[in-house]
Amino acid sequence: MNIKEIVIQAAGRWSDLFDMLAIEVGKGQHCACPVCGGKDRFRFDNKEGRGTYICNQCGAGDGLDLVQKFFSCTVREAADKIADCLGLTVNPNNNEQDNPISKKVVYLLSKSRLGQSKYLTKKGLTFDLPLLDNGRIFAPVINASGEYTGGQFIEEDGSKHLMKGSNKKGSFIWVYPKLSNPKDANAKLRGHNEIVICEGVATGISIAEFHHRDAIIVAAVDAGNLIHVARLIREVNSTARIIIAGDNDIDQSPNKGLDKTDLSQNTGLAKAMEAAKAVKGYYCVPNTDYKCDWDDYRQQRGIDKTKEVFNNSIKQMDKPLNIKLEKDGKKPTLSQMAASQRSEVLLDYFDRELALDTASKDVYHYNGITWDVISDMDLMRSMATIFNDANIPYSQNAIRSTVETLKLQLPTMEKQARNLIGFKNGVFDLTTKQFRPHHWQDWLQVASETLFTPGQTDETLQEHAPSFWKWLSYAARGNDKKINCIKAALFMILGNRYHWQLFIEVTGAGGSGKSIFAEIATMLAGPNNTVSASMVALENPRERALIVGKSLVVLPDQTKYVGDAAGLKAITGGDEVSVDPKHKQPYSVRIPAVILAVNNNAMSFSDRSGGISRRRVIFHFGDAIPKDERDPDLKNKIAQELPVIIRHLINEYSDSKKAKTLLEEQLESEEALEIKRNTDSLVDFCGYLLASVQADGLLMGNANILPFNPRKYLYHAYLEFMRGNGLNKPLSLMQFGLSLPACMAEYGKKYMKRKTKTGIRTNLDINHPISDDWLSKIDTPNK
Incomplete structure (x- = not known):
């Protein structure tokens, strides 16, 4: 049957067809577009029973056109799907x-x-x-x-x-x-x-x-x-x-x-x-x-x-509804049991698959894939269910004491092995390069919601994940090295390599592909394992409760943040941080999460000790994608390619050290350095300095020395740089001296100094050919 005949048969039946194909079109009112996802921009008007629609983003079309766009398929494939629903064509094997x-x-x-x-x-x-x-x-x-x-x-x-x-x-x-x-x-x-x-x-x-x-x-x-x-x-x-x-x-x-x-x-x-x-x-x-x-x-x-x-x-099934704990030939009821006996009953109710986090005092339950937190309230309600099923009255105190006693006898939660990547249907062991079923002793707390499936022997991103490859190539501007570094960052998120003590920052103009990076990262980590937060959530103990138990923390639009990022350094450094949840005792815990910041402009950090710099992996995505080249359905297309992407990342970085090395190289790249120069005036100033192997350069000087001579005194040169570029709030002399070592290290140079009769002499000098645009025209001084 040809396409025209199928469309004729579908006339007047599009509402049912869309329902069968799981395409949500609303009831003639404005609603979210099933293709681009835009809110309140789509309307299914079904003119003349042709399944017509209109979307402010995707345009207008008929029912066949909507099916084609929704499934990202050809017209023939869309027609075949419609025919299957109508029972017109069945292609048996x-x-x-x-x-x-x-x-x-x-x-x-x-x-x-x-x-x-x-x-x-x-x-x-x-x-x-x-x-x-x-x-x-x-x-x-x-x-x-x-x-x-x-x-x-x-x-x-x-x-x-x-x-x-x-x-x-x-x-x-x-x-x-x-x-x-x-x-x-x-x-x-x-x-x-x-x-x-x-x-x-x-x-x-x-x-x-x-x-x-x-x-x-x-x-x-x-x-x-x-x-x-x-x-x-x-x-x-x-x-x-x-x-x-x-x-x-x-x-x-x-x-x-x-x-x-x-x-x-x-x-x-x-x-x-x-x-x-x-x-x-x-x-x-x-x-x-x-x-x-x-x-x-x-x-x-x-x-x-x-x-x-x-x-x-x-x-x-197999829940202890009939209590048979015997003592001296008697069978005590739940109400006659001690709290320790009732806690055994509750433990059996959960198939003895409970464990305790001794830091947070939270109870975890193994669901067959991961260990998830189960609240005290849920434990108490489960105990109440046991009482109800046994038709035995109970009190709140009996329930509460059972849960508190249970915590005293539970095994301790162990740490997840770092060689395992969890999926919905099993775990991939990076050490053995084997995929196997889940086991409770893996102690997984996070797992991707994707099914891991074996791929084709000749599988490539270009052929089998074309939408992802198109985005990746544009984001990296065709640079093979940057392509590999971006993939390494995605592997870090997939494998929850929080212990690498790195965090990722993606910058660029609006529409340059940053949000797609965040969407892909969320798909790899799993939406349930991802949280959108702010720098405040990393810094404030009360707000930190938001990110506990998550494997990916996305920080969108943090450009206004200016601070030393003590919380960010502690979390990415693997240190314990304090958490002060509401209605619970404060506690300290290590947060095993990868941090991803996504901004139009890079964040500014007041810390110049090197604590941020040695952890900060920056990717700049450059210009926005031209409007006529944007694909509103790109996220959904990439989601369909996710199994291919995951297999590629696992195969490409089966030795995870390769991915870490690439990220460390990106951390020190010219691209990253340029971003740091744009956000830190002292780092930018250091780009105009030369360093020798001994302290025979400019004197340090101070703000009180007259006459002002930026060609003789390093601190004067810094003040001149700030004034010449219209920058306010220069660092004090002490802050300037303390910050120089880390800022010079950004260029792979070492800062040295020695005390002389004329003051502190450094190993730094001004690179005059590139400094003339801000450096005052003063005669070269006698050193």
Whole structure:
């Protein structure tokens, strides 16, 4: 089918198509643009049903044009995505062509149309599904690889049956988010943090209504298939939080006693718990005295109440709900236990995966990837849940004493090994050059949210990450050395090499690519591990609480800062700094974070001891990118190339010393020196001086010596330089003398002096040919 025919078929259906493709277009009102991200600049007007839109930044276009821009693809590829949503074109592979079940599913989908079933509307649900001519739903069943394995027919009266020949075991119906192509299922399952598995389609749609929208929701068709679907999904994603949203199938027969915990009388609960236990997951079942699924509960209680109950009902398997601590043949209840016994129960509740930071007194919990801080309030609420599940009353003092006692027996948090780079699906060991699964003893506190995947043998940035390469080449102005230095800075952020005792400062005109550098840095560190702060947050103990636990601290627009940056020096130097959080005791801690400053103009530091200079790696990005060459979607394009970028950085700097050496060279580069000269008048002045190997140059002098002679006295020359360049507030003689060694070191020169009968003589002299623009015309003095 050609593109024109596909567009004709899409007419009048663009709202549904954009929903299926996860393109947010609003409801005819101004909203954020799905392409450039600009706020309140986009409107979907859908003129004549053609999917038309207008954006103040991206311009105007029709539905096909928007799909093309959103996915950064060709017109043909955009048309194919639309056709897949419409069921017009399905390109099965050879295996599917030989599979009669898959062929039958494809045929039925081609005969269906997207629409709302009376079965769902009677339940108060609005959700487009494939409908056959008689109005019944045809829900395709797929496996974790995205292959069709059958289908389920749902009649308008709610009766259901599987398509003949369907292979249900381990397969499921994809409910949410809408899937434009079943082949995308595997990638989406691997890339999500939370996956909800329920029994039926209507239940899944209801959960999509009230549960948070970051989760994938699939329907296993029936309770017996929950465990098989859960196991296969766990094989695909070893770290996701899997929630089994089961049905309450309590037996209400007159001759049966009502016991909600008797699993023999409640198939839905039993199967949900069985599936959750098999994958070390979670389960939640409506806590009612009658048969009820989550869709029934929503209809009876409303979305808000159901959302609250659903979230509060989520339990993890293998929790100590039945207390069996015995002493002298007795079984004490929680209320009878000592605080130390209750703390053991709480520790078991968290699978004994808790540790204590002895500096901050914070408790950390291992989530399967990283060790995250868990607040005292969350610990107390978890203990309250244990009491509630055991149907035992409790007091606030009992809860609080349990948490405080728990801290006394927890193991101490260890430091993360510096040879490990954490990813969502494992860690890369820079020592062994191997990628392996997560282990709690890695003590990771930060990990990239990106999946690490092996690349092609001939993978290059130019071919496989063209958008990143375009930005990098422009930022470095095609300079190969600077390209490598920028990549080294990105590796420092990716690998959290805070212990290199360096910080990065990126300067340049607006629109020169600085913000993209910060965006890429955030992607590499992970948005959850990044915080935007100010120099005040580094200097002030109360404000420092903001940056504790982060691996990347971005300092945007700090040009007005003028100070000695004591906090910045301490943090980048690996020293302990004081933190004074609200409502907690102050403490001292080392902050393992990389500091990145991004400014139009470089920061000014009053410290001239060398403490800042030997840590400050400056990149200047020069002129702004011409407006006609700017790509508003560049950030999103680079985000899609992130796995390629990460693999390149790891391979390029498998010996991390190479990256550190490059940054140290950039620190001493002419580019960095020029920036320092522009922000520090004394550094600039030292650029006009010559240094000899012995103290036979200018006398130091002082401000009171007359006549004023800048060709004889070094301090006079400095005062003349300040006056000649219209600069105020020169340094005192003492400050001048103390600051000279570090400022001359910027040029690789050593400052020397000796005491003589005529005063302090230095090894410095004025480089006259380049100083005539500010140096007074005075006869050359006799030394």
